[in-house]
Amino acid sequence: MKNNRQKQINRLNRMLIYVILIFFSVVSLLPLYWVFSTSMQLDHYQDIDMERPVSYVDSNPPKMYPMGFKLYFEHWKEAREAEKVGDSELAEHHRGMMSHIIDNTFYTFKSLFTNHDIGRWFINSLYIAVIVTFGILLFDSMAGYVLAKKRFPGRDVIFWIIISTMMIPGQVTLVPMFIMIRDLGLMDTHWALILPDLSMVFGVFLMRQYMYSIPDELIEAAKIDGASEWKTYWKVVLPLAKPGLAALGIFTFMNVWNSFLWPIIVLNSAELHTLPVGLKTLQDANLASFKLLMSGAALAAIPMIVIFLIFQRYFVKGLTLGGVKE
């Protein structure tokens, strides 16, 4: 009896936990859902029985999902009915409405590519993030490797100096870096983003932590086999550091992809914008076109969401690696 009651209480507890967690995850995901929902909401939609076009984007009460999906399905059903009874004119009408709905649902996405150059921003963001990620992986693993595995005069001093700057907020260097980039003639170029990003030091710390886990014996064995320092690093150390590299790579990519404050300071030309900068100019110029803004936000959000879902375990790994204390 008692055991049975205990079981019931346990099951109840479990249910309660799920209810609470589902509620919180809905709250946490609602804004993202609202981005996608608004981006595909019907805007200036007009059916045959309507006097003037309606917009579901700012209707009251708000439509909680893209109305186009529902209306498309309805017209599709009616078109089939009409075909069944042989009323080809009516079927034609419904087919026309279907394509009207499709156009209306996705027209802002099209406009982002044709009128706002979002494709360009995407490519800029992508290639900058890729260059910085690979540069960081190479330089930081080289530095982390010798800082963890070699003994040489000055090693600890160098490490200490690099690490102590990790506490300095990036805003401190904004003004001097602005003057420097301007005097180097790099203002409004992508070099102004790539060079400072390549100098981030977090990866040195993370790589050094990771390199400690590589057995000294393997490095020594390579040396005995006559491998040069570079070959040892390239052929022995790097392959063993792959999980650490993956974690660092993903975090670097995410940071660069999402970086905002510095890019809005140094980038002016629209064709050089990265996605976050482009989104800001989009918002500044189209404050009231919610559908357009949310379409831009949706397109910009998709790549990071996809990357996160694919490489999830490396995100977890990178977070826990970075947090490990010595």
Next chain:
Amino acid sequence: MDGSEALKEEIQPNRKENKKVHEPNKRNIWQEMKKNYASYLFLTPKLILFTMFIAIPVIWALVLSFQEYRVTESNIFVGLQNYIASFESTMFKKALWNTFRFTIVTVPFNIISALIIASLIFPLGKLSQNFFRSAFYLPTVTSMVIIAMVWRWMYNYDFGLFNHILGWAGIESVNWLGQSNSALWALIIMQCLIPFGVGIIMYLASMGAISKNLYEAATIDGAGPIKQWLYITIPLLKPTTLYLVILSTIGSFQVFTQIIMMTGGGPDGATETLVHLIYKTGFRDFDFGLAAAQSVILFGIILIFSVIQFRMLRHDD
């Protein structure tokens, strides 16, 4: 461990020589440096970038903060004038106070909610664990620019989601971002409702590292799950908590993206924050000296908090 140490001694006969590095013998150090030239080469690319884009700018910022920056002529040293001007300006004081209020509410809220959510996720099966972890971490990988854009839209006075929801409950619409007594609170509420994904993942990892024996012993002693949570889980998670507190405090002091995307510091400075003010001083008014001083003050505040934090961390070990 002893075995591998011995092995290292065997295959690395010059190890004993390495120890001489610590002796104050100049010739030996020079020789050591020459012998390890490859290590220095490995460090060179990062060191050049670090010097150019971090070390020099940091020192330069300090120098600039004591200067009045002139574009045409050379800069002149003005002593502490930029610092005095900062603390005398009402906008700076407002920014300081707003940043402080933002931090003092959001950091504890985010950390406590991350701890509670992680505690609820931890006992679940692997599949549900993964699902909820992703659900709570997804907003963290999304750019704050995107999050700010949609929150601005949800806070919209006429058509925003929140005012519609309030309308269903019969409550009058609120001009969330448009009036000075609610704008900062709107931003604080937003920050509280964005899950602290990093915190949840770190807590989950740390919970996995707590020995099960402790809980078994507590169960035998008759402690219920809540007591176990209060007296075992929370104390043992303390290092993680402290790490997260400092991480999110630093992040919170640097709040910027929401401000520029949602309010621009307004209305009437009600949402002005330190970093947004630095941005405005430096790159709208081009008062580089003053902006540098403000950023050094920001660093000072963060440093004070960090030192307190590191003290507590060390005390724990």
